[in-house]
Amino acid sequence: MKRKIMNVIGMLVIAATLSSCATVFGGAVSECQRTKPAPGAPARPVRAGALIADVLLFWPGAIVDFATGAIYKPCDKK
Template sequence: MKKFSKFLAVLLMTLMLTNCATIFGGKVTQYQKTKPADGEPQRNVRVVALIADIVLFWPGAIVDFATGAIYKPQK
């Protein structure tokens, strides 16, 4: 029973710390990490990843925005 409790705790922590754009979005480019200067166009957000973050575990959206993974890479 003790092993099961530890396994369940690790599983729950793993699920709570996941965020869609960081995990499934691929490598984060310099364009995604850099905040646009005044007068430059704003970066586009990956809408599907944002909705998935909000539905599955909303603090994951904070991580995605902090890492820049939530933004679409430049073409």
């Protein structure tokens, strides 16, 4: 019984770690969100709401969002 509870807790921790606000609610990540800006180019703007939610709810989620690029605002389509 104790082992089963620990397995469930472990799965919940892993699921919480792999999910984050911008990744779940931000929609599809575009190519310009994934790529790093060129030298001299302006920095990409961050979705403030998603960052605040990540920090308040589960701060490791911010790491996931930055790693996937989901935390950055989508680029303007021209």
